């Protein structure tokens with residue numbers, strides 16, 4: 166009975182009015198998939214523009230599978246967490262080769278695709294295919310921990326299982342997709358991380374966390390490790406109206422183009438020696454600016470330097486880009502300031 170009350174109250178509240186988000190106007194599995202991947206770690210308001218541009222360019226699985234990774238990363242530029250785009254690409258190719266270009270309507274098969282974890286599989290299964298599956302993201306976990314006054318630390322396999330099982334009990338068989346959306350909406354608008362709106366919450370009468378006065382302190386999260394600060398010299402190496410970019414192979418920002426850089430070095434001689442080791446002879450020109458970028462675990466504090474190369478030596482993964490190419494290649498937000506400075510210099514404004 167309590168289970169039915171909770172589900173009914175949450176759905177009734179959702180039905181009274183919710184955010185009109187573009188992916189809520191469709192049940193198309195492909196579109197739901199794209200939205201769910203973009204929404205991982207990113208706010209809905211930020212995702213809207215990316216989602217619409219992405220679907221205009223990639224209207225179906227096949228068009229996505231046939232894209233080059235470089236073009237796909239360009240459409241992802243600025244959204245961050247670029248491994249999501251790389252996995253999306255691989256998954257689209259798998260869907261074409263194994264499922265004829267249509268997303269499978271099966272929880273286990275969805276879960277087996279690159280980039281699709283338990284939450285995303287549950288969300289696609291329930292919203293697009295009407296399967297009564299649990300979709301537990303951080304928002305939903307917070308609602309459940311507070312509603313049930315679960316004080317154990319979240320993030321452990323045991324807690325993940327307990328919360329998923331609880332949500333599974335709550336999912337109504339007749340409206341699993343609406344319930345998944347309603348729970349996400351609860352977490353985003355009502356049971357927010359700070360200052361939950363308990364006074365107007367549709368389930369306040371039966372919320373144990375509220376009754377015990379501990380709602381705002383839940384979920385019980387492990388303290389985050391302090392972010393590591395990396396001091397990087399970013400090298401804008403110019404030569405006859407072009408600037409040097411290199412394709413990153415590392416996991417962080419892999420597949421994107423960045424300017425050559427050097428950790429913990431800022432002396433002109435060290436910068437020139439670094440380039441020399443890459444096979445590029447260059448003379449130091451001066452500091453152009455500073456920038457900072459905060460990743461989840463690392464902070465990049467960047468000093469941006471200009472250098473003039475003797476010639477455009479070919480290096481593996483390197484591109485000597487003119488202003489047009491510099492604007493067209495996929496670069497991460499982390500080097501946005503450096504790109505602006507490079508463009509200003511290439512266009513004679515700096």
Ligand code: SF4
Nearest residue numbers: 311356363366372380
């Ligand atoms: S009453 Fe408060 S803590 Fe409980 S579910 Fe509602 S908003 Fe969250």
